[in-house]
Amino acid sequence: MNTHFHAIIPAGGSGTRLWPLSRKASPKFLHDVLGTGRSLLQSTWDRVAPLVGDDNVWVVTGESHLDQVAEQLPELCPSRIVAEPSPKDSAAAIGLATLLIAKTDPEAIVGSFSADHSITNVDEFRSVIEQACAAAETGDIVTVGIMPRNPATAYGYIKTGSLLGLPGAPTARRALAFAEKPAASTARRYVDSGRYRWNAGMFIAKASAFLEILRTEDPTLFEGLSQIAEAWDTESRDAVLAEVWPGLEKRAIDYVVAEPAAEAGRVIVIPGDFGWDDVGDFDSVVRLRQPVPGEPRGVISIGGSCDLLEVDASGVVFSEQPRTVAIVGLEDLVVVDTEDVLLIISRSHAQDVKKAVSLAGERGLDDLL
Amino acid sequence: MNTHFHAIIPAGGSGTRLWPLSRKASPKFLHDVLGTGRSLLQSTWDRVAPLVGDDNVWVVTGESHLDQVAEQLPELCPSRIVAEPSPKDSAAAIGLATLLIAKTDPEAIVGSFSADHSITNVDEFRSVIEQACAAAETGDIVTVGIMPRNPATAYGYIKTGSLLGLPGAPTARRALAFAEKPAASTARRYVDSGRYRWNAGMFIAKASAFLEILRTEDPTLFEGLSQIAEAWDTESRDAVLAEVWPGLEKRAIDYVVAEPAAEAGRVIVIPGDFGWDDVGDFDSVVRLRQPVPGEPRGVISIGGSCDLLEVDASGVVFSEQPRTVAIVGLEDLVVVDTEDVLLIISRSHAQDVKKAVSLAGERGLDDLL
Numbered sequence: 001m002n003t004h005f006h007a008i009i010p011a012g013g014s015g016t017r018l019w020p021l022s023r024k025a026s027p028k029f030l031h032d033v034l035g036t037g038r039s040l041l042q043s044t045w046d047r048v049a050p051l052v053g054d055d056n057v058w059v060v061t062g063e064s065h066l067d068q069v070a071e072q073l074p075e076l077c078p079s080r081i082v083a084e085p086s087p088k089d090s091a092a093a094i095g096l097a098t099l100l101i102a103k104t105d106p107e108a109i110v111g112s113f114s115a116d117h118s119i120t121n122v123d124e125f126r127s128v129i130e131q132a133c134a135a136a137e138t139g140d141i142v143t144v145g146i147m148p149r150n151p152a153t154a155y156g157y158i159k160t161g162s163l164l165g166l167p168g169a170p171t172a173r174r175a176l177a178f179a180e181k182p183a184a185s186t187a188r189r190y191v192d193s194g195r196y197r198w199n200a201g202m203f204i205a206k207a208s209a210f211l212e213i214l215r216t217e218d219p220t221l222f223e224g225l226s227q228i229a230e231a232w233d234t235e236s237r238d239a240v241l242a243e244v245w246p247g248l249e250k251r252a253i254d255y256v257v258a259e260p261a262a263e264a265g266r267v268i269v270i271p272g273d274f275g276w277d278d279v280g281d282f283d284s285v286v287r288l289r290q291p292v293p294g295e296p297r298g299v300i301s302i303g304g305s306c307d308l309l310e311v312d313a314s315g316v317v318f319s320e321q322p323r324t325v326a327i328v329g330l331e332d333l334v335v336v337d338t339e340d341v342l343l344i345i346s347r348s349h350a351q352d353v354k355k356a357v358s359l360a361g362e363r364g365l366d367d368l369l
Numbered sequence: 370m371n372t373h374f375h376a377i378i379p380a381g382g383s384g385t386r387l388w389p390l391s392r393k394a395s396p397k398f399l400h401d402v403l404g405t406g407r408s409l410l411q412s413t414w415d416r417v418a419p420l421v422g423d424d425n426v427w428v429v430t431g432e433s434h435l436d437q438v439a440e441q442l443p444e445l446c447p448s449r450i451v452a453e454p455s456p457k458d459s460a461a462a463i464g465l466a467t468l469l470i471a472k473t474d475p476e477a478i479v480g481s482f483s484a485d486h487s488i489t490n491v492d493e494f495r496s497v498i499e500q501a502c503a504a505a506e507t508g509d510i511v512t513v514g515i516m517p518r519n520p521a522t523a524y525g526y527i528k529t530g531s532l533l534g535l536p537g538a539p540t541a542r543r544a545l546a547f548a549e550k551p552a553a554s555t556a557r558r559y560v561d562s563g564r565y566r567w568n569a570g571m572f573i574a575k576a577s578a579f580l581e582i583l584r585t586e587d588p589t590l591f592e593g594l595s596q597i598a599e600a601w602d603t604e605s606r607d608a609v610l611a612e613v614w615p616g617l618e619k620r621a622i623d624y625v626v627a628e629p630a631a632e633a634g635r636v637i638v639i640p641g642d643f644g645w646d647d648v649g650d651f652d653s654v655v656r657l658r659q660p661v662p663g664e665p666r667g668v669i670s671i672g673g674s675c676d677l678l679e680v681d682a683s684g685v686v687f688s689e690q691p692r693t694v695a696i697v698g699l700e701d702l703v704v705v706d707t708e709d710v711l712l713i714i715s716r717s718h719a720q721d722v723k724k725a726v727s728l729a730g731e732r733g734l735d736d737l738l
């Protein structure tokens with residue numbers, strides 16, 4: 001284990017497509033969406049903490065989620081929780097955490113790992129991240145390229161180049177370019193070529209290299225974050241945050257750091273195939289929870305203590321209420337049974353949860369959002 | 370209005386196919402299943418009481434439903450509620466009520482009308498029943514034959530004969546035979562012939578004629594019921610009920626009275642076409658509540674005060690809980706949202722509610738039945 005390796009977990013986003021399980025006040029990373037007994041945030045901790053050591057894990061989250069994050073992660077050092085006064089996207093979140101880490105460890109290597117993704121094969125994940133950490137010693141930005149399961153249009157892609165033969169990172173390749181979420185025909189071409197991989201949004205790099213690119217590509221953002229980082233351990237933290245944070249531009253780390261680095265030939269990709277999923281919607285949840293093809297499917301209950309009565313039915317029930325749920329003659333159903341909202345949706349319409357949330361907003365049902 | 374005309378409303382059965390709305394302790398006739406603002410029992414009262422007068426309506430129901438029946442029908446004379454210690458099917462229920470009516474009105478004509486059916490065109494219904502009442506003056510048993518909407522296999526059929534030309538009953542015909550629930554091919558043949566009608570289980574007859582057939586066809590049942598009727602207005606009612614009722618045989622009125630009468634050429638049928646439905650399952654409910662073909666369908670909320678959010682959805686929601694129900698990407702869905710059970714079923718599987726109820730029984734969830 002590299003003692004200079006630090007993990008940053010950006011825990012933001014409201015997870016609208018997993019509503020009403022995920023809500024603004026209680027986003028998906030706080031929920032045991034997959035019924036594993038651990039929230040997505042906790043599962044991320046479980047994967048990442050052993051790689052870097054408990055004291056080297058940082059979580060960046062909204063001020064309103066501070067208590068819940070601390071409660072869910074009792075091993076997380078309280079001083080490692082970075083509370084954002086308002087959402088400013090990933091460049092600000094990861095940039096600030098990197099500056100704070102670099103203050104005490106100038107030799108730091110940082111890795112950012114989303115708080116709300118799922119990884120099935122944790123051993124393989126750790127082995128890939130260890131390679132990424134080794135590859136980061138080059139001073140390049142390292143990312144992970146997920147073997148595509150299908151020509152998905154919901155993910156960005158990474159075009160991979162030749163093997164680099166780096167010590168400690170035998171599968172590392174040059175990343176030639178990042179491609180944004182493609183059209184279906186383009187996605188098909190990407191997958192057929194065998195050269196493209198999904199961008200899972202994991203970045204591993206020397207803090208110094210990361211900050212150098214950030215300063216070059218967005219000096220204003222870098223300057224604002226630096227002011228905050230300097231004031232962080234002083235009495236003026238709150239005052240500086242209140243003054244500077246609201247003016248920061250919302251930008252994604254991909255645009256500010258990863259893409260410029262790729263254009264400069266400074267991105268390395270480690271191919272990964274460890275059952276990654278962004279748990280983006282209920283279709284993901286059903287896929288992750290249902291047995292392998294060929295096995296009986298049926299209805300799976302997640303959370304709560306509901307009795308299930310199923311007749312010719314399959315799907316997933318999230319029950320927060322202690323009652324009996326009977327499903328008859330419906331396949332691939334998703335049911336979310338909360339105190340104030342009952343959602344019933346077919347898996348094939350998983351994307352349309354957003355429309356129901358919009359309707360709730362139009363009706364002024366703000367408490368439900 | 371014939372002042373000798375009395376209505377008997379047998380209010381029994383648990384309505385398993387409308388579970389969990391309808392339960393043993395609270396069967397379907399007590400519920401506003403169709404969202405009209407009145408329970409099925411109350412709607413039956415509304416149809417029937419104007420035909421016979423409030424004082425001439427009798428309700429036969431289980432002891433455990435006594436309070437709810439009295440509460441729902443404040444105009445019903447308390448002495449007209451006949452409480453059964455246990456369910457003994459329709460011959461005992463209607464037989465006892467008829468004996469009680471005949472005691473005070475030997476000239477009585479009785480009509481029996483199920484407590485849990487739906488009739489759309491009440492004016493037409495009343496006109497048909499007035500004909501039936503007139504036809505009953507002949508001393509025959511009069512029934513109503515519903516024009517089949519389709520070759521249903523869930524109903525019994527009545528084979529109709531020639532017009533009788535009775536005074537006050539111009540459309541009355543001889544009923545040649547009752548046919549039990551047919552196979553699909555037989556039902557198709559019945560409907561194609563134009564001579565068969567659905568048996569809606571309504572019987573109108575002189576009390577004396579009815580009782581004469583009952584005595585002939587089932588002297589034991591007649592004798593038992595007569596003992597109870599004699600003791601009814603005395604102090605020994607409870608004792609006689611407790612002694613005699615448990616030993617009565619469970620038999621349907623169709624077998625004990627209607628079929629033998631038809632074989633003897635003593636049944637008259639009045640054709641009826643007034644939007645009758647037995648509200649047997651959720652498929653009936655959806656049919657009765659959804660707009661006519663061609664009009665937009667959508668989701669209909671029945672009961673409760675739930676907010677509905679629908680996206681590409683249609684069906685019916687019964688909500689007993691004040692919360693928001695969102696349905697996305699599902700057609701012909703039926704949702705019953707009660708405090709202790711949530712049922713979600715596709716309309717096409719309406720018959721399979723029984724299977725869910727059986728499962729609940731097997732799991733020992735007796736409170737839910």
